[in-house]
Amino acid sequence: MVVKSELKLIKSLQQKKCRNEHxxxxxxxxxxxxxxVNSSMKVYKLxxxxxxxxxxxxxxxxxxSSKELSxxxxxxxxxxxxxxxxxxxKSNKILSDWTLVLDGVQDPGNLGTIIRLCDWFGISDIVxxxxxxxxxxxxxxxxTMGSITRVNIQYLDLIEFLKATKIPVYGTFMNGVSVTTxxxxxxxxxxMGNEGKGVSGAVAKLxxxxxxxxxxxxxxxxxxxxxxxxxxLLHEIRR
Amino acid sequence: MVVKSELKLIKSLQQKKCRNEHxxxxxxxxxxxxxxVNSSMKVYKLxxxxxxxxxxxxxxxxxxSSKELSxxxxxxxxxxxxxxxxxxxKSNKILSDWTLVLDGVQDPGNLGTIIRLCDWFGISDIVxxxxxxxxxxxxxxxxTMGSITRVNIQYLDLIEFLKATKIPVYGTFMNGVSVTTxxxxxxxxxxMGNEGKGVSGAVAKLxxxxxxxxxxxxxxxxxxxxxxxxxxLLHEIRR
Numbered sequence: 001m002v003v004k005s006e007l008k009l010i011k012s013l014q015q016k017k018c019r020n021e022h023x024x025x026x027x028x029x030x031x032x033x034x035x036x037v038n039s040s041m042k043v044y045k046l047x048x049x050x051x052x053x054x055x056x057x058x059x060x061x062x063x064x065s066s067k068e069l070s071x072x073x074x075x076x077x078x079x080x081x082x083x084x085x086x087x088x089x090k091s092n093k094i095l096s097d098w099t100l101v102l103d104g105v106q107d108p109g110n111l112g113t114i115i116r117l118c119d120w121f122g123i124s125d126i127v128x129x130x131x132x133x134x135x136x137x138x139x140x141x142x143x144t145m146g147s148i149t150r151v152n153i154q155y156l157d158l159i160e161f162l163k164a165t166k167i168p169v170y171g172t173f174m175n176g177v178s179v180t181t182x183x184x185x186x187x188x189x190x191x192m193g194n195e196g197k198g199v200s201g202a203v204a205k206l207x208x209x210x211x212x213x214x215x216x217x218x219x220x221x222x223x224x225x226x227x228x229x230x231x232x233l234l235h236e237i238r239r
Numbered sequence: 240m241v242v243k244s245e246l247k248l249i250k251s252l253q254q255k256k257c258r259n260e261h262x263x264x265x266x267x268x269x270x271x272x273x274x275x276v277n278s279s280m281k282v283y284k285l286x287x288x289x290x291x292x293x294x295x296x297x298x299x300x301x302x303x304s305s306k307e308l309s310x311x312x313x314x315x316x317x318x319x320x321x322x323x324x325x326x327x328x329k330s331n332k333i334l335s336d337w338t339l340v341l342d343g344v345q346d347p348g349n350l351g352t353i354i355r356l357c358d359w360f361g362i363s364d365i366v367x368x369x370x371x372x373x374x375x376x377x378x379x380x381x382x383t384m385g386s387i388t389r390v391n392i393q394y395l396d397l398i399e400f401l402k403a404t405k406i407p408v409y410g411t412f413m414n415g416v417s418v419t420t421x422x423x424x425x426x427x428x429x430x431m432g433n434e435g436k437g438v439s440g441a442v443a444k445l446x447x448x449x450x451x452x453x454x455x456x457x458x459x460x461x462x463x464x465x466x467x468x469x470x471x472l473l474h475e476i477r478r
Binding site (some may be wrong): 109116117118120121124150213216217226229231232235237238 | 360389456470474
């Protein structure tokens with residue numbers, strides 16, 4: 001049983017404003033819920049149609065009906081498990097050698113894929129511009145596959161952040177120098193831009209180096225998807 | 240004005256069965272419609288709320304109301320332009336040096352991104368297993384951004400196709416040899432597997448070489464998204 005006010009609260013967490021107000025976010029799906037519970041994230045509440053099936057170190061799982069779950073869920077077809085977690089206090093220290101900076105990435109699937117890529121390549125810090133899509137958006141979380149628990153994500157004023165840094169700042173541009181011929185340093189910042197507009201003008205001015213991914217198709221192909229481009233650049237950083 | 244039977248036909252093309260029966264597929268959005276019209280694809284019919292705004296070499300654009308468009312569209316918020324095209328006869332010749340083979344890729348967004356990657360890297364041939372998602376699915380087309388017109392995509396029995404080939408067959412596996420230390424030949428086949436299960440058992444047996452993308456994160460990260468992995472492998476082929 002879930003009381004009406006709680007159903008309403010959880011449903012409201014689909015909006016960024018309400019997530020920030022309550023300091024809570026929602027994760028759905030057995031595997032991702034398990035991964036987040038078993039990480040350093042703090043549980044607010046767990047719901048399951050079949051609690052016995054959930055492999056977690058947490059005893060207080062609330063049994064719910066499929067109808068109740070669908071009233072809380074953001075999915076068309078809820079899949080039996082929903083966890084509500086406290087948004088962690090973000091460390092404002094940068095710990096990794098390379099930091100990935102996102103300047104206005106809008107698509108939740110792209111951000112989710114990029115978080116998963118950082119996890120794979122051992123990049124523990126992402127700094128997002130204030131207009132980048134929220135990392136606790138349901139579609140982002142669905143695409144991260146639990147990587148959200150292992151990557152530190154901050155939302156900052158990029159101009160201030162970049163002005164204060166002393167390490168090289170690499171921006172990615174269509175007309176940059178090929179990443180395969182560039183010698184990348186041990187420590188740096190890599191900036192990926194918005195899906196349609198790329199890196200914004202004011203941020204571009206603060207780049208110390210301009211990179212590009214060499215193209216081999218015809219001239220008509222416009223650009224790589226930002227998540228695909230990030231995959232290649234992080235691979236090159238670690239290569 | 241669009242007659243009712245035509246609205247019904249176009250709506251039905253959201254299903255693969257109907258696309259194959261009629262030999263037609265649907266593209267939405269100004270930019271993608273323009274790109275497909277101006278390619279070698281044959282137009283069946285074009286619809287627009289504002290035909291004068293469409294930059295195409297085609298005179299017979301049908302003016303429709305927003306209501307009619309939404310009755311044909313697969314999008315929640317149709318964006319003014321819809322084109323119906325003939326599915327081209329696929330060439331069964333392989334023209335490019337490298338062929339990308341997809342073994343059971345299910346997510347339309349992933350297939351769309353992979354088609355766009357092949358276009359970028361000049362890989363003109365994709366061979367899909369019969370259980371790979373249909374490339375004329377609306378969500379695939381939305382993610383390809385027009386690249387569908389420049390890449391030849393065939394659906395074949397992979398076992399027969401791979402048994403008949405004489406060039407090296409590279410499969411991607413978690414426990415393969417690092418792609419950064421492998422010397423890739425000038426001509427070959429690269430196989431990417433299903434999102435959850437990877438390359439299937441029968442196909443794996445026909446691989447002459449097993450590749451992997453080196454990981455740098457903690458051990459808990461399970462795998463790369465198949466489109467991210469494809470980005471890195473095609474980049475390495477062309478590197």
